[in-house]
Amino acid sequence: MQLRIRRPDDFHLHLRQGKILASVIGHTARQFERALVMPNTMPPILDAEEVVWYREKILAQGSGLVPLMSIKIVQATTPEMVRAAYTAGAIAGKLYPVGVTTNATDGVSDISALAPVFAQMEQSGMVLCLHGELPGTFSLDREQAFLPTLKNLAREFTKLRIVLEHASTEEAVECVMSLPLTVAATITVHHLLLTLDDIIGGTLSPHHFCKPVPKRPEDRAALRRAATSGNPKFFLGTDSAPHLKHVKECAEGAAGIFSAPVALPLLAEIFEAERALDALERFTAEFGAKFYDLPLNEGTIALVQESWQVPDEIGGIVPLWAGQEIAWQMAE
Amino acid sequence: MQLRIRRPDDFHLHLRQGKILASVIGHTARQFERALVMPNTMPPILDAEEVVWYREKILAQGSGLVPLMSIKIVQATTPEMVRAAYTAGAIAGKLYPVGVTTNATDGVSDISALAPVFAQMEQSGMVLCLHGELPGTFSLDREQAFLPTLKNLAREFTKLRIVLEHASTEEAVECVMSLPLTVAATITVHHLLLTLDDIIGGTLSPHHFCKPVPKRPEDRAALRRAATSGNPKFFLGTDSAPHLKHVKECAEGAAGIFSAPVALPLLAEIFEAERALDALERFTAEFGAKFYDLPLNEGTIALVQESWQVPDEIGGIVPLWAGQEIAWQMAE
Numbered sequence: 093m094q095l096r097i098r099r100p101d102d103f104h105l106h107l108r109q110g111k112i113l114a115s116v117i118g119h120t121a122r123q124f125e126r127a128l129v130m131p132n133t134m135p136p137i138l139d140a141e142e143v144v145w146y147r148e149k150i151l152a153q154g155s156g157l158v159p160l161m162s163i164k165i166v167q168a169t170t171p172e173m174v175r176a177a178y179t180a181g182a183i184a185g186k187l188y189p190v191g192v193t194t195n196a197t198d199g200v201s202d203i204s205a206l207a208p209v210f211a212q213m214e215q216s217g218m219v220l221c222l223h224g225e226l227p228g229t230f231s232l233d234r235e236q237a238f239l240p241t242l243k244n245l246a247r248e249f250t251k252l253r254i255v256l257e258h259a260s261t262e263e264a265v266e267c268v269m270s271l272p273l274t275v276a277a278t279i280t281v282h283h284l285l286l287t288l289d290d291i292i293g294g295t296l297s298p299h300h301f302c303k304p305v306p307k308r309p310e311d312r313a314a315l316r317r318a319a320t321s322g323n324p325k326f327f328l329g330t331d332s333a334p335h336l337k338h339v340k341e342c343a344e345g346a347a348g349i350f351s352a353p354v355a356l357p358l359l360a361e362i363f364e365a366e367r368a369l370d371a372l373e374r375f376t377a378e379f380g381a382k383f384y385d386l387p388l389n390e391g392t393i394a395l396v397q398e399s400w401q402v403p404d405e406i407g408g409i410v411p412l413w414a415g416q417e418i419a420w421q422m423a424e
Numbered sequence: 425m426q427l428r429i430r431r432p433d434d435f436h437l438h439l440r441q442g443k444i445l446a447s448v449i450g451h452t453a454r455q456f457e458r459a460l461v462m463p464n465t466m467p468p469i470l471d472a473e474e475v476v477w478y479r480e481k482i483l484a485q486g487s488g489l490v491p492l493m494s495i496k497i498v499q500a501t502t503p504e505m506v507r508a509a510y511t512a513g514a515i516a517g518k519l520y521p522v523g524v525t526t527n528a529t530d531g532v533s534d535i536s537a538l539a540p541v542f543a544q545m546e547q548s549g550m551v552l553c554l555h556g557e558l559p560g561t562f563s564l565d566r567e568q569a570f571l572p573t574l575k576n577l578a579r580e581f582t583k584l585r586i587v588l589e590h591a592s593t594e595e596a597v598e599c600v601m602s603l604p605l606t607v608a609a610t611i612t613v614h615h616l617l618l619t620l621d622d623i624i625g626g627t628l629s630p631h632h633f634c635k636p637v638p639k640r641p642e643d644r645a646a647l648r649r650a651a652t653s654g655n656p657k658f659f660l661g662t663d664s665a666p667h668l669k670h671v672k673e674c675a676e677g678a679a680g681i682f683s684a685p686v687a688l689p690l691l692a693e694i695f696e697a698e699r700a701l702d703a704l705e706r707f708t709a710e711f712g713a714k715f716y717d718l719p720l721n722e723g724t725i726a727l728v729q730e731s732w733q734v735p736d737e738i739g740g741i742v743p744l745w746a747g748q749e750i751a752w753q754m755a756e
Contacts, residue, residue, distance in 0.1 A: 191626075230641060231625040291624060292637050293563040296677030301628040309562060342673050343742065345628030410675065 093397040094423060095360060095369060099125040099389035100376035102355070104221075104257055104278050104329025106130045106348070107150060107159075114153060115407035116334045119352040121155035122422060125389040128221075128329070131164040131186055132195040138164055139173050140180035147181065160384075162186050162221065166198050167205065171212035183384060184219040184255075185209075192225045192234070193303040194333070194347050199227075203241060210245065214252035219384060220245070224256045224264065225304055232288075235304050236263045246271045253383065258283060258331045260304040262314035268325055269318075276383050278329025279319050282349045282412055284362050287312050298345040299410045302333070319375050320368035327380035330355050334409045351412040354402055358413060360395050360420035394423035425729040426755065427692060427701060431457040431721035432708035434687070436553075436589055436610050436661025438462045438680070439482060439491075446485060447739035448666045451684040453487035454754060457721040460553075460661070463496040463518055464527040470496055471505050472512035479513065492716075494518050494553065498530050499537070503544035515716060516551040516587075517541075524557045524566070525635035526665070526679050531559075535573060542577065546584035551716060552577070556588045556596065557636055564620075567636050568595045578603045585715065590615060590663045592636040594646035600657055601650075608715045610661025611651050614681045614744055616694050619644050630677040631742045634665070651707050652700035659712035662687050666741045683744040686734055690745060692727050692752035726755035 105120060105127040107113050120127055129150065131137035137146050143161045150159040162184040163169070163177045174185065187206075190199035200206065213220055224242060225234035242256055256268055259277040268277045286306040291297050306312065318326040332355065333348030340346055351358070356376070363372045381388050400421045402413045437452060437459040439445050452459055461482065463469035469478050475493045482491045494516040495501070495509045506517065519538075522531035532538065545552055556574060557566035574588055588600055591609040600609045618638040623629050638644065650658040664687065665680030672678055683690070688708070695704045713720050732753045734745045 230619070231621050232640075287562070288624075289563050291628075292620075292633065294676075295679065296623075296628070296630050296633040296672075297675070298628050298630070298677070299675060301624065305624050308564075340628075341675055343629070343631060344626075345630070347627065 094394050095372070096392050096394045097373040098377040099391045099393055100328065100356065101125055101380050101389065102127040102330050102332070103255070103327060103380045103384070104128060104130065104280070104331045105352070106132075106331070106333040108334060109133050109149065112334050113149065116350070116352055116409070117150070117153050117155045117157055119406075120332070121157035123356045123393065124157065125391070126158040126160050126386070128160040128162060128184060131162045132188065134195060136164040136166070136195070136198065137162070138166065138169070140176035140182075143177050143180045143182045160184070164188070165200065165206065165209060167200055167202065169206065169209050171208050174209055174212040174218060175216060178216040178218050182218065184221050185213055186221040186223070188223045189225060189227050189238070191227050192223055196223070207248070210249050210252055214249045217385070219253045219255060221255045221257050231305055232307060235259075235261050239263065239267045242267065242275070243271065246275050250274065255383070257329060258304060259315060259318070261307055261311045265314045265318045269323065273325070276325045276327065277318075279315050279326055280329060280331045281351045281355050281358050282306065283315050284312065284319060285358060298340040299412070299414065300349065301340070301345055301347055302331070302349045303347040316362070316366055320363060320366045320371045322371055322374060324374070324379040324382060326375065327383065328359070328376045329380075336408045337405065337410050340410065349412050350406075350409045353406055353411045354413050354418060356393070356395060356422065357418045357420040361418055364419070395420045396423045426726055427704070428724050428726045429705040430709040431723045431725055432660065432688065433457055433712050433721065434459040434662050434664070435587070435659060435712045435716070436460060436462065436612070436663045437684070438663070438665040440666060441465050441481065444666050445481065448682070448684055448741070449482070449485050449487045449489055451738075452664070453489035455688045455725065456489065457723070458490040458492050458718070460492040460494060460516060463494045464520065466527060468496040468498070468527070468530065469494070470498065470501070472508035472514075475509050475512045475514045492516070496520070497532065497538065497541060499532055499534065501538065501541050503540050506541055506544040506550060507548060510548040510550050514550065516553050517545055518553040518555070520555045521557060521559050521570070523559050524555055528555070539580070542581050542584055546581045549717070551585045551587060553587045553589050563637055564639060567593050571595065571599045574599065574607070575603065578607050582606065587715070589661060590636060591647060591650070593639055593643045597646045597650045601655065605657070608657045608659065609650075611647050611658055612661060612663045613683045613687050613690050614638065615647050616644065616651060617690060630672040631744070631746065632681065633672070633677055633679055634663070634681045635679040648694070648698055652695060652698045652703045654703055654706060656706070656711040656714060658707065659715065660691070660708045661712070668740045669737065669742050672742065681744050682738075682741045685738055685743045686745050686750060688725070688727060688754065689750045689752040693750055696751070727752045728755045
């Protein structure tokens with residue numbers, strides 16, 4: 093059995109810089125036409141100049157992947173920086189509340205003070221991407237505790253397009269559904285696949301550790317329903333985040349899952365299990381592009397139902413589903 | 425400030441065997457008169473002969489610690505084995521549901537089939553110690569899902585003394601309080617100290633990973649109330665479990681926290697924070713002994729309020745609170 097779909101896009105991707113960038117970009121390029129590249133590199137991508145610099149670094153890899161650029165919204169971001177970054181080609185601004193995940197020590201502590209920045213984004217047509225967790229609350233409650241902030245932003249900036257990134261709870265799914273069409277959510281492969289038990293339920297699994305942490309089976313079920321429902325508010329953002337093995341298997345393991353090498357094969361398996369293979373194309377190749385007001389991709393890719401074993405390690409990084417079988421793979 | 429209390433007992437301790445036994449026993453001996461030694465060694469302590477063999481190994485260390493012996497209740501345990509083990513000096517039988525924690529692949533899958541064993545324990549006066557988690561349920565619900573089993577055992581064997589080990593939830597505390605005086609619970613140092621956020625809330629912390637996993641702040645608060653309340657149903661069992669660093673910092677981290685080197689100093693700090701230093705002696709040196717029908721210890725130990733820094737590593741093992749300050753220490 094073969095499945096041919098329009099070339100998909102990944103609306104949430106970490107490519108990093110230097111050697112890691114070079115080693116991971118091909119996995120995404122093989123499957124995706126475009127990817128929204130996260131700006132929380134070290135150092136971060138904060139302004140127009142850095143957007144141009146980072147895009148050139150990515151294009152210099154010659155992978156064929158079309159990078160969609162973003163800037164990191166920090167407390168010091170100004171409307172002028174937003175306007176210039178937009179002119180330089182950034183289509184989104186990503187906001188991390190302070191300390192909520194990897195490379196977020198420079199995150200935002202006072203979101204309301206950024207109202208002029210959001211107003212400029214709204215005017216320019218730049219999308220606001222939110223890591224939707226409230227710092228300082230119990231880990232399992234952080235996403236839910238952030239939802240009032242999401243609602244307020246949607247109410248205050250009625251034309252600003254907002255994406256709640258990597259939704260992880262039933263409450264977030266319901267909240268996004270209840271808000272106007274300007275508000276959408278990305279869903280990752282791993283949040284469709286894992287629950288908290290895959291981290292702490294047996295032995296401790298650092299390679300399944302990410303933020304927001306996968307939650308209860310009921311939350312995963314809600315995410316699967318949202319992803320397969322055909323509701324255009326939910327589309328793919330893998331949040332694939334490469335960390336070298338030793339940064340994960342240590343006393344203070346980094347958050348992030350490297351799903352790029354297995355993203356579409358695992359999605360095909362999940363959508364098939366949900367009897368929703370027909371919804372895969374819309375989730376991966378249509379709803380995101382439409383929300384971002386981008387043209388749909390022209391070409392197609394094909395997946396074949398042929399089992400393969402995921403390598404234990406890829407370039408020093410342990411990928412999602414390492415050592416395990418997946419029933420689908422990319423056709424050559 | 426100095427605090428002098430009756431010599432305490434640890435009613436839940438992992439000593440392991442061989443080199444690890446030799447390297448860890450001194451930390452417990454320095455603080456505790458007696459310790460109930462867990463039988464889930466590799467291979468396990470299942471019968472009278474093994475009880476005698478293991479006790480000799482422990483005594484051969486010459487640490488001064490008085491070992492209180494237990495056997496592991498497995499599906500193949502018989503009333504005859506219980507009787508013989510009791511005669512050989514075992515005062516408790518420890519039951520692990522299959523697969524719930526480290527070294528529990530030989531755990532029990534059918535508890536009701538062990539009724540004749542429980543009847544013999546009841547008759548002999550042997551205590552039944554339960555790892556109270558129901559396998560196959562979501563990790564955060566496992567303890568609560570086990571409570572009906574605890575209630576059934578208490579109802580069916582009205583003279584059998586039962587200990588719910590390492591209580592980790594508010595629901596477990598309330599359940600134990602609601603049951604007859606034959607049912608008690610141990611509480612660990614780390615469940616009084618940590619929540620799930622100390623494992624997954626920031627970076628991933630394998631050295632805080634244990635079973636049952638620490639839960640929500642509300643659960644920790646309930647455990648602190650129980651431990652400091654003066655209710656004799658709640659007493660100390662540290663569940664100190666030494667694992668070499670490389671067994672924790674890896675792709676499949678082992679569950680267990682090595683708290684022995686810091687147990688009483690941390691307890692003093694916690695009880696002081698709860699304004700309940702006066703309750704420390706009963707929790708650590710009286711309620712457990714009374715429940716187990718053992719004489720109270722004669723001597724005393726002293727703690728002084730003098731800050732120290734916990735070493736990063738002790739004999740290849742990362743202890744609880746490694747590298748951090750504790751306001752109390754054992755007096756020389």
